[in-house]
Amino acid sequence: MASTSSTPAAAPLAMTSASPVVGIIGMGDMGRMYARRLQSSGTKVVVCDKPDAFATLQTELADTGIQVLRDGHAVSRVADLVIYSVEAAAITAVVREYGPSTKIGATVAGQTSVKAPEKAAFEKYLPDDVDIVSIHSLHGPSVTTEGQPLIIIHHRGPEEKVKMVEDVFRSFKSRYVYLSYEEHDEVTANTQAVTHAAFLSMGMAWKCSGKYPWENARWVSGIEVVKVNIALRIYAAKWHVYAGLAILNPAAQRQIQQYSRSVTELFKLMVGRHEEELSKRVWAAREAVFGWAPSEDAVADEDGGRHPILLSEEILNQFTLGTHDPKSQEEPNSHLSLLAMVDCWAALGIKPFDHLDVAGTPVFMLWIGVAEYLFRSRERLQSAIEAGLSDRVFRSDDLEFTVAARGWGECVSFGNFDLYERRFMETADFFAPRFDEATKMGGKMIKAIQDAR
Numbered sequence: 001m002a003s004t005s006s007t008p009a010a011a012p013l014a015m016t017s018a019s020p021v022v023g024i025i026g027m028g029d030m031g032r033m034y035a036r037r038l039q040s041s042g043t044k045v046v047v048c049d050k051p052d053a054f055a056t057l058q059t060e061l062a063d064t065g066i067q068v069l070r071d072g073h074a075v076s077r078v079a080d081l082v083i084y085s086v087e088a089a090a091i092t093a094v095v096r097e098y099g100p101s102t103k104i105g106a107t108v109a110g111q112t113s114v115k116a117p118e119k120a121a122f123e124k125y126l127p128d129d130v131d132i133v134s135i136h137s138l139h140g141p142s143v144t145t146e147g148q149p150l151i152i153i154h155h156r157g158p159e160e161k162v163k164m165v166e167d168v169f170r171s172f173k174s175r176y177v178y179l180s181y182e183e184h185d186e187v188t189a190n191t192q193a194v195t196h197a198a199f200l201s202m203g204m205a206w207k208c209s210g211k212y213p214w215e216n217a218r219w220v221s222g223i224e225v226v227k228v229n230i231a232l233r234i235y236a237a238k239w240h241v242y243a244g245l246a247i248l249n250p251a252a253q254r255q256i257q258q259y260s261r262s263v264t265e266l267f268k269l270m271v272g273r274h275e276e277e278l279s280k281r282v283w284a285a286r287e288a289v290f291g292w293a294p295s296e297d298a299v300a301d302e303d304g305g306r307h308p309i310l311l312s313e314e315i316l317n318q319f320t321l322g323t324h325d326p327k328s329q330e331e332p333n334s335h336l337s338l339l340a341m342v343d344c345w346a347a348l349g350i351k352p353f354d355h356l357d358v359a360g361t362p363v364f365m366l367w368i369g370v371a372e373y374l375f376r377s378r379e380r381l382q383s384a385i386e387a388g389l390s391d392r393v394f395r396s397d398d399l400e401f402t403v404a405a406r407g408w409g410e411c412v413s414f415g416n417f418d419l420y421e422r423r424f425m426e427t428a429d430f431f432a433p434r435f436d437e438a439t440k441m442g443g444k445m446i447k448a449i450q451d452a453r
Helices: 029-040 051-060 072-078 088-101 115-125 159-168 181-209 222-235 239-248 250-271 275-290 336-348 352-359 362-376 378-390 395-414 417-452
Strands: 004-006 022-025 045-048 081-084 107-110 131-137 149-156 175-178
Touching (some): 022 029, 045 051, 045 072, 081 088, 115 149, 131 159, 149 159, 181 362, 181 395, 222 417, 239 417, 250 275, 250 395, 336 362, 352 362
8 A cells, every 4th residue: 555654843833824724614523623723723714514503603612713604605615725524424415515615726625534425525516626635533532633643635636735734734743644535445444344343243242231241250351341441432432433434435344244244153163163163264364464373472572573552461450340359260251252353354355453554543553452462372362262162151242242243234234324323322322321431441541551562
């Protein structure tokens, strides 16, 4: 993949009277973050949201210096850089409405997590005398922008427009990564689609079983608490972010369908006690994704390997969602969700760890790191295989998980946003009382892992 990355100078941009006016259409969480950060750097910012939110938004931003306009037509007529910060499912309708009003010579960008619909909408509805240099911050609105990847997509127009976008966002101190529309969707799918499917399925399995995982001693320490925490963090976020990636990104759709198959096939091998076939498949997946032969330990960092994302049980055990007895023996777990994650990547020829330099935000690395943690250790991986074949403690959990994974796969194949929202929100409501704790713990967990590296 041809892509480059650079970190802009730390000094904030010195804005002048000739500096571009930035217009933001869509004032959700990311739109608000963008507007406030840009305004604080001295950029002239004009914004709009849905027409019925005009008065409320005016009141909210009255003392910020951000100018609230009535609609996207007004924003498009005055802005030199127009940023569409709307849901991926809505981008076509919004650009169809406001795109033709874009002033001559302006530059247009989209802050959507799925770029295929955005690209099609821009090409169809924007005037030919408008340039396209799109963007995507690979993090949520509550995460600092400093050092995080900011994708820049130069699709149409002179190179000087890329420089203009770089200058506008210099105060973010983000790490610029240059991709095409197609490369963007491939990278985001390869690093997010399967992990989303896995942790969404975990949450739904726990919800359907009618019990919180931290109420059971086998879910409260080590790698288990990482898995629980990640699932809760996902369900604490906005459902449409995950729905857009899953349903509108063709690469993500294929991966989620394969993940559903991987879960089902591995579970059948476990239930049928097909030891040789299960072992062969899991070890082959390890070698295909990580490059470690069945007889080989993970290559150490000092020998040219990659430093592990997650570290020791000692560090992970600093965090718990329930009562943990450090002297208790860990119960065997098949880790079906993680076995299927790597099996899916192997089946599709995907090596998501190759994309970490591009999309390696702390949260993304945590999502992927749980799979790496299991597969780095031959002992841990062999224990998971043996547990899948013989242990009955987790068998009901694995059954619920398999049903949940199949359900998410079918939901995505239907392309049904309403069904996706319903499935997501029912599970989110179940876990809502612990969202704040999970978010705080997740932040501490990421910091501890980074500090120990």
